[in-house]
């Protein structure tokens with residue numbers, strides 16, 4: 311199918327997950343380039359990127375270190391920093407990422423990655439310092455024209471692309487808010503998702519890999535707001551003719567549960583987060599996506615998830631902001647994620663209590679699959695096949 315046979319530039323800076331089939335073809339071809347006499351730092355860097363996506367951590371680390379031996383590159387240091395975060399190697403992560411900043415202080419990525427290395431309770435100043443600088447650099451970035459250049463021209467890709475531009479409101483947004491909407495930095499007035507374009511790109515890549523690799527299970531989002539993420543999931547299944555899996559839309563449809571941190575929010579923000587079920591259903595309807603393959607699970611996660619009818623999960627996307635919401639979702643749904651399925655955590659980089667829940671969960675259940683960064687805040691990992 312044309313949609314799956316797309317070519318990915320090996321120089322691409324931040325691509326999402328790729329299918330196992332694609333990785334099993336591309337990795338040997340780059341390996342053979344690396345073993346020629348004219349080995350280059352760029353080839354080793356590309357090999358490291360693909361090995362990372364294949365979750366081959368030790369091989370990826372060696373390839374990136376070889377790339378660094380041949381040439382000190384910001385990209386290799388950043389990836390080594392990211393790998394170190396996923397492995398819990400805090401000192402290595404700090405060393406790699408601080409070197410990145412020495413080389414390219416204008417890039418937001420190392421600042422954002424460093425902000426998740428430090429502990430919120432004991433090193434709060436560091437977290438705030440690095441996050442503030444990352445957001446300052448990101449907001450100043452001119453994302454303009456490149457977003458609107460069509461990257462793929464087959465009908466399926468173009469349809470999904472249009473859905474994403476509509477869900478994010480990029481088709482209407484003013485030039486000065488384009489960058490915010492791409493990175494998901496704002497709470498948009500009208501868009502059907504708070505997620506930025508790049509987070510939606512990541513959903514697309516995950517669903518595409520799930521279908522291509524034949525991973526069993528449904529697509530789930532816990533914390534949907536106006537429903538945009540789940541509308542996109544349904545649209546992708548539909549356009550790819552996948553009739554065998556459901557999209558689960560899980561939310562209280564009345565905002566966040568009461569807690570100390572929620573009480574510190576303004577009433578306006580709390581109200582903004584409460585979107586009724588009928589509004590979300592209407593949003594689905596507007597895209598022609600409300601059908602038998604969509605199921606709503608209404609209520610607090612702590613009540614609905616323990617005995618939910620969700621059986622197997624191929625994509626678990628968590629966007630509930632709080633420690634309790636993230637923990638409840640992981641505790642009740644993680645064991646249902648199929649091997650090869652994806653877990654996306656939207657607020658890992660932006661909300662320390664969400665990050666704490668994920669870190670505690672990964673530690674408690676010895677989850678060692680590497681973490682991949684999607685944008686300034688979201689991460690994903692792929693359950694081992």
Ligand SMILES: C[S@@+](CC[C@H](N)C(=O)[O-])C[C@H]1O[C@@H](n2cnc3c(N)ncnc32)[C@H](O)[C@@H]1O
Nearest residue numbers: 503504533534535561562565610611629630635
């Ligand atoms: C940040 S919004 C989600 C944004 C959304 N994923 C998007 O694409 O725009 C958080 C959502 O999580 C829901 N939520 C948070 N904690 C919850 C819980 N414990 N139970 C049910 N819903 C919860 C809120 O109602 C809200 O709709």
